[in-house]
Amino acid sequence: MPVVAVGLSHHTSPVELRERLAFAEPTLPEALQKLRSSTLSDEAVILSTCNRVELYVAGARDPAATLTALRQFLLDWHSFRDPLGSELYSYAEPESLEHLFKVACGLDSMVLGETEILGQLKRAYDLALQHQHTGKRLNKAFQRAFNVAKQIRTETNIQRGTVSVGSAAVELAQTIFTSLSDRTVMVIGAGDTSEKTARALLSRGAQHILVTNRSFDRAAALAAELGGRAVAFDGWAEEFAAVDIVISSTSAPGYVLDRARLEPLVRLRRHRPLLLIDIAVPRDIDPEVNRLDGVYLYNIDDLQTIAADALRQRQEEIARCETIIREKVKALLAAPPAGFLSGSKLAFGS
């Protein structure tokens, strides 16, 4: 029973088309049920995100016939009657498995190496599993895809580094702290970049967030958005003992934090590491504080340098990731229960 895949993504189609062919989450169980009952497939998983819609199926039918029928199913389900060209792609084995593995690893994502897609893929698989639409073939293929994604995350730098200032801050925090889940982040100055940086830290597990701003109302509004707590601008130092990461982006003309002010606060923290991210221009934090034990200060230029280097490195890592994926697909196909066919990309719409 070979695994085949039909779909479209941000690489092949504009958002106007993707939104017309996307599956609303509540309709997924019904779509899966119909896919199964139509004898198109014995097993099925539907992945529908803002950047891609993909149908993975395994069945006893001939792959070429299955792919044609799958494509028709996708169009019929959405009552789509417009002509389509190369927007839809179709894969038989081994390309279908290679594609699945690449998607899981973020190699096919808009932001190269991003990890959000792995969570979406896991949810899509879990839904199909819960409704008993998967079997030996897809279970094995998806579980192997999750394993490969983990291996690539561990052994390569494809998911390290970043393309934004916010995620550069996350990288730094992960180099210093064992876990971000019990870290407290303080945002000084409620600007746009500091908000994005705080959001990036929250998305990686940081749970406690404090916001302070000259305008308390603005601080309170941002704190409410981020699920944190607003602190009066004159009183932020009192909270400092519990803070691990500071993001500062005020428009103050001079330093908001200098060595003389920080030194006693560092002692209060019992020399736990402190990451200071100064994204303000002119700078908010005196560079001298970097000399204090356990204090790590990075300004906007440092973060941008990290982001640029990371992007270059991610691009260099693609070849390594693809080699790993090819090996894993080969291993998966080498030890099948039955029904693995060597196929090739079938050019629908051509």
Add this chain to the structure above:
Amino acid sequence: MLGLSDRNFFLLAVLVYGASAVYSIFLWRKGFREDNRVNYLLLLLGLGLHTIAMAKRGFSLAKCPVNNLYEATIFVTWTIAATYMVAGLWPRFRFLGAFASPVLLAIGVFALMPKLDMHGPKPQFAHGLASLHASTILLAYGAFGLGSVAAFMYLTQERDLKHRRLRAVFALLPPIQRLEAVTGRLLTGGLVLLTVGLVMGALWLKREKGAYFQPDFKIYWSLFVWCVYLGLLVLRWRFAQGGRRFAWGAIGSFCFVILTFWGFNMLSDIHRP
């Protein structure tokens, strides 16, 4: 086996540790960016040869091979290498090998000096309790050794972070907070083993000499080492002396142990073969 003596096997192990140390220089220059299986496998090979050397010596003596300074030293290096093998199962800790191999090479070369491998007229550790005392204490020194390696890794990563070197972010090394915790745990484990080893030594003294304590350079030295490590851990725990100071303390203390261990052994009537 292959007609090689146990010392030959240990010499081969030291050569492999040396190859690993050379390879580590390349890893360092590349910024520890790629997963490091080659070095792990090299050290695994070294540990295999090292284990054969110890087993051959043990079987030839028909007891635990910790009877003179050579055997004690190779026991310490074996502990460091074996502990690294376990830690290296986690990919993020695999680069610990790049920091451990120069230490293994240096101690290994030192152990091969002929004067260290002398057997005196009486076996130094004739009883099970004495063997247990020696091996527990040597395991403790192994834990201190690996702790100092983790501390050195911490200092390297911390320095890169302070100087905003890109290597800090892109190296596949554990976070500095975890490295500090690992150093702390290794030192704590080492201190517990050292305590157990010293208590066993006292029990052996009581049985052999009728007293739990005897004025002896090596005993004073061991108690001093015990106090140093206890002090380091108490300073970190109660007085927040962690981070760089703790890492330097771990490295300095182990250097002291390594540099003075042999000298005090030679001064000791109880410990000299």
